[in-house]
Amino acid sequence: MKNEEHLVPAEQSQPPVQSSQASRRKLLQTARVSVPFPPIKVMSNGEPCVLFQARKLSLRYQKQKQLDLTERAFSPQKPADTSQSVCRQDKATLVMGFGDVDDLRGLSIRLQLSNAFYESSGQWWFSVDSVSLLYNSSEEAVFNTSDVYAPASSSYRCLHVSSLQRYSGLLLPSSDHARRWSITFVDFQIQAFNVTSGKFSPASDCTTILTPAILMGLITSLILLLVLAYALHMVVHLKHIEHDDDQKADMYFPQSTEQLDHCCDENISEKNVI
Numbered sequence: 001m002k003n004e005e006h007l008v009p010a011e012q013s014q015p016p017v018q019s020s021q022a023s024r025r026k027l028l029q030t031a032r033v034s035v036p037f038p039p040i041k042v043m044s045n046g047e048p049c050v051l052f053q054a055r056k057l058s059l060r061y062q063k064q065k066q067l068d069l070t071e072r073a074f075s076p077q078k079p080a081d082t083s084q085s086v087c088r089q090d091k092a093t094l095v096m097g098f099g100d101v102d103d104l105r106g107l108s109i110r111l112q113l114s115n116a117f118y119e120s121s122g123q124w125w126f127s128v129d130s131v132s133l134l135y136n137s138s139e140e141a142v143f144n145t146s147d148v149y150a151p152a153s154s155s156y157r158c159l160h161v162s163s164l165q166r167y168s169g170l171l172l173p174s175s176d177h178a179r180r181w182s183i184t185f186v187d188f189q190i191q192a193f194n195v196t197s198g199k200f201s202p203a204s205d206c207t208t209i210l211t212p213a214i215l216m217g218l219i220t221s222l223i224l225l226l227v228l229a230y231a232l233h234m235v236v237h238l239k240h241i242e243h244d245d246d247q248k249a250d251m252y253f254p255q256s257t258e259q260l261d262h263c264c265d266e267n268i269s270e271k272n273v274i
Contacts, residue, residue, distance in 0.1 A: 035187060037074030041198065042085045042094055048195045049087035050094050050113070051155070055187035057109075059133070062180050065102075069109075072098050084108075090115045092192050104135040109183075115152060115193040124152035126192045131171055133181060141178040143171035150204035155191035158206035160184065170206070 039053035053074070059067045073080045073096055081097035094111040101107045110132040117124050127149035133141040143163055148170055150156035160167035162184035173179040191200050 035074075036070070038076065039189070039200070040074060040080070040082060040094070040096070042082055042087060042092070044087040048198050050085070050092055050190070050192045051195055051198075051200055052094055052111070052190045053187075053200075054185040054189070056185070058184050058186075060182045067101060069098060069101070072101070073109075081108075106137060107133070107135045109133060111190075113190075113192045124194070125149055126152050126156075126194075128156070128190065130174075131183065133178075133183065139177075141181045142174040143178055143183065144174050146170050146172055147206065150191075152194045154202055154204040155189055155200040156206070157187075157189040157203035159187060161188040161206075 035053055035055045037053075039051045041048040042050035042052075054070070057069045057073050059069060072078065081099075082095060084093075084095040084097065086093045092113040092115075094113065095108055096110075097106075097108040099106065112129045112132070113126060114129055115124060115126045128145050130145060131143045145161075146169070148156060148158070148161060158170065161170050163169060163171040163173060163178075163182050164184060167184065171183060173181070189200060189203060194201075
């Protein structure tokens with residue numbers, strides 16, 4: 001495996017304060033569902049810099065037969081080739097080479113990861129930026145990721161990381177060619193840049209209270225409530241105006257002394273004329 005730069009020491013990448021954003025995710029302390037194979041380890045200077053594990057890994061091109069790559073990826077007897085993987089200070093690439101699989105020549109899956117410090121949260125976060133399928137020497141299907149991230153002191157875990165919408169679509173096709181493919185990781189777990197003791201840290205789970213569907217529902221409900229509140233305000237305002245008009249119609253305005261004298265003079269003049 002290539003090693004171009006030294007990784008940041010664990011004490012430097014350790015988050016200085018607890019972020020309020022971490023409350024959006026649940027740190028799993030209970031034992032996870034057992035997986036059939038141990039995690040893949042990408043080594044740097046004799047120490048693991050990336051850990052990756054999944055209970056199932058599958059691919060499908062359009063409506064063709066589904067390819068199950070779980071054993072090819074994680075089996076200790078014949079693991080995937082990770083020699084092209086790279087670890088740097090703020091970037092890492094996990095490459096799993098599978099060789100020829102059915103009609104696909106030189107199939108490999110590449111995960112691009114990054115590590116950054118965010119002042120707003122006061123801690124380091126790592127993320128999976130993209131997942132790519134490479135095959136037949138020059139063919140490539142790239143999937144950008146959505147919300148696949150975790151604090152550097154944790155691992156990231158999700159029951160499904162997939163391009164399929166029924167699994168929340170965390171992998172977003174970047175081209176029409178990528179849309180012809182579907183890729184699904186079941187019981188996905190990964191950790192990078194701050195691996196200690198060669199084991200996963202407690203997991204930051206992808207399950208959140210605000211899913212995209214729930215968020216859109218809340219926004220729609222808020223808009224409807226605002227419209228309803230405005231309508232009620234206008235109704236109350238109109239009733240208040242009508243009530244004021246009724247009061248003005250019944251209101252008695254006393255006349256001044258000059259007006260009363262003028263009225264009396266007019267009445268006397270009319271009587272004299274008669």
